[in-house]
Amino acid sequence: MVASPQAGPGSTAGRHRVAIVGGGSAGISVAARLRRAGVTDITLVEPSDTHWYQPLWTLVGGGQASLRGTRRPEASVVPDGVRWIRRHALAVDPDARTVTLSGGEELTYEHLVMAPGLQLDWDAVPGLAEAVGHDRVTSNYAPEYAPRTWDLIKGMRSGTAVFTHPATPLKCGGAPQKIAYLAADHWRRQKVLDRIRIILVIPDPVLFKVPEWARTLEQVAARYGIEVRLRSEMTAVDGDRREVVVADHASGTKETVRYDLLHAVPPQSAPDWVKSSPLADPASPLGFVAADKHTLRHPQYGNVFALGDVANLPTSKTGAAVRKQAPVVAANVLDVMNGRQPARRYDGYTSCPLVTARDRMLLAEFDYDLKPSPTFPLVDTFKERRDMWVFKRYVLPPVYWHGMLTGRL
Secondary structure (H helix, E strand, C coil): CCCCECCCCCCCCCEEEEEEECCCHHHHHHHHHHHHCCCCCEEEECCCCEEECHHHHHHHHCCCCCHHHHEEEHHHCCCCCEEEECCCEEEEECCCCEEEECCCCEEEEEEEEECCCCEECHHHCCCHHHHCCCCCEECCCCCCCHHHHHHHHHHCCCEEEEEECCCCCCECCCHHHHHHHHHHHHHHHCCCHHHEEEEEECCCCCCCCCHHHHHHHHHHHHHHCCEEECCEEEEEEECCCCEEEEEECCCCEEEEEECCEEECCCCEECCHHHHCCCCECCCCCCCCECCCCCCCECCCCCCEEECHHHECCCCCECHHHHHHHHHHHHHHHHHHHCCCCCCCCCCCCEEEEEEEECCEEEEEEECCCCCECCCCCCCCCCCCEHHHHHHHHHHHHHHHHHHHCCCCC
């Protein structure tokens, strides 16, 4: 599938039947499903010319995958027949049914799918923006830093390593702790684990919200001797002094920890232009888009749907959630187009592949009620398994590129 960007004068002229804001996994998956259903006049707004398979960035940071293998040209994943406008969305007016684009043009739509993802708020933690990428500070949440994570891990022989998790919703809630386990297992194999102090900073009262997997993760952390700081978060970084401030919300105290490696995950929120739009959920202090948790339709604007990281849904923000949300959005957009009420429902399914060692993984799958929802009922995914690690590393990427993004899965 190859598409050409439409960014010249007049490229947004006229009313577009379906406008999709965001060309990541959510936007591309919905576009592909609508095209397969015969919908024409679909316009995709996406400024980047690169499409990333982000779930592998943890393994890039752990030295188990190359960054090159996680990216493809955006033009190669845009479905045939979809108009791609390579510009930034700057504002949306759902009453006028317009999206304002960089360059000053306005796109007019009949139906809108919001899938712009979220933004990484590096500046929300004092000192983090200045330190990341330097001063032994890294983060797998940005492709430019993920390879550096592995450089720091393999070069460390002693000292203190700190791994943080923000108190905001974030992409793949398990990723901040997965890299800690990968690093610890590497240091164990190198016979230096006993020389390294590992601190894992978690804002929640438990390691994982679903008890069945939380119990196993507690055993994993204990196996590596990891100090788990629950109800805590990083509140400041001093890169020059190599110090991080960790606030303990349970006791109300703060501790300054000197680090030799800091894997910092920044707070995250909806893009600023989404926060200030009428589509933002008033109940979301971070500006995520309001959406019915089952139909994914906006509660006020019936021709607007939201999915993926930008949607204010009570479930984890993962690619697996998008895989289940995309067919719901596509089917319900078709229903609205044809004058029907949306009939497809999303049950909150999400999945978190929790890598616990360099060859082991837990596959946590659950719904809105935190009830386990296994894809493979005969496989015990409450235990660390090598076959699940193989599944994540070698099976899921081609499924993503050739199944999910093409609307087949």
